[in-house]
Amino acid sequence: MKGREFKDAMYDGLAKMLKSISNPARLEIIEMLSQGEKSVEGIVQATNLTIANASQHLQVLKNNNIVKFRKEKQYVYYSLVSDDFLSLYQHVIKYAVHEIAELEKIMNRQREDNKSLNAVNLDELETMIGDENVLLLDVRPSVEFEFGHITGAVSIPMNELMTHLKYFSKDKEIIAYCRGPFCVLADEAVKVLSEKGYKVRRLDEGYPEWKIKQLESS
Template sequence: MKTNARILKDRIYEELAITAKAMGNPRRMEIIDLLAQGPFPVEAIAKYTGMSIANTSQHLQVLKNARLAEITRKGNFIYYQLAGQHVFSAWSALRELGVTYNAEAKKLVEDYQEQQQQQGISAEELLKKAKAGKVVILDIRPEEEYQRGHIHRAISIPLDELENRIRELSKKQEIVAYCRGTLCMLVNHAVELLAKKGYKVKKFDKGYQDWTMKGYPVDMASRP
């Protein structure tokens, strides 16, 4: 026999668990990781994560129902994005926790970085190269994000267009690619693609977040 208070408590914790439950799945973790870089349509998310469209859609429903993600339509596509800064910070906290306490996870992330064999570059190095004018800075976030603000003089080729627009880049010049921030698995994809095709490319893996935090020069939309 349950007391009134117990029933109410059960329901409270059930509701609270919905949020955590929605994050507690490897596929959805990766989706959130991706969405932390900007809005993407279902198809792109499916391709990136290697899941079927239907499966991806179902996972996205879960995130949407838990109020972690929301949608905006654009032409024929539905773009998914994180519901707000709170989501990003909760997810960061969880991720941080995972990497801090879970030695296995930590090692795997390091292995991955190593396997990619990609040279990272610090914000300071990038700033120096940029000032010397010896580098093409490539913003691989969705166009819209780029419009809102980007590293000074960066050019925009969103990741999903990179393959088609790769000829806009020169193989002679050094390229530094960046995306939003954190551990940014996304920029690895861009760098991998470019390196394979013979471009001289490095990644600025700390991303736009770190850049703005340091107060380094950016170009912003006049009316934000």
């Protein structure tokens, strides 16, 4: 194989892989799957996609080795193929959120709307873990919590939050988190809890970022 052939083959393959993740719908699917496996229906419920369209996007991801699947009964469950991919995906997100002015602006506007600027980052969180005066709150659906969560976190899904206020003390500082920077559940939690007079901030990132950080530092 001559130099040019080799280069063409490599760049074509690379471009093909990148193309498979360069689509808003597929990025949202990837974000969902970074929480654990989901059925096609599960994905459809959380997005604006039709079933056929979601399935089609999943085929693209499957053919590019981004996701894998298993069948159980009549359901097909999809999940990300590896932690290495997850780590790459999060590098992309981090770059985008910090280096692309347009996205940074959208992100900050969202946070301002939700009065949730002043977020805690993962390094700060580490110094707070174990502190009796800090309550780490996971507001994702409980399946996602069961699939994996930050050590020491308490699970109260967003839709149950208002009926579980009794668990909280106004003296403790509450740190809410969900799926990552794009996830709006934690923002909502900050909004409603701070309106009720609780001391609450959100975590900058989410469970997947925490998990990757654990893997990298081990």
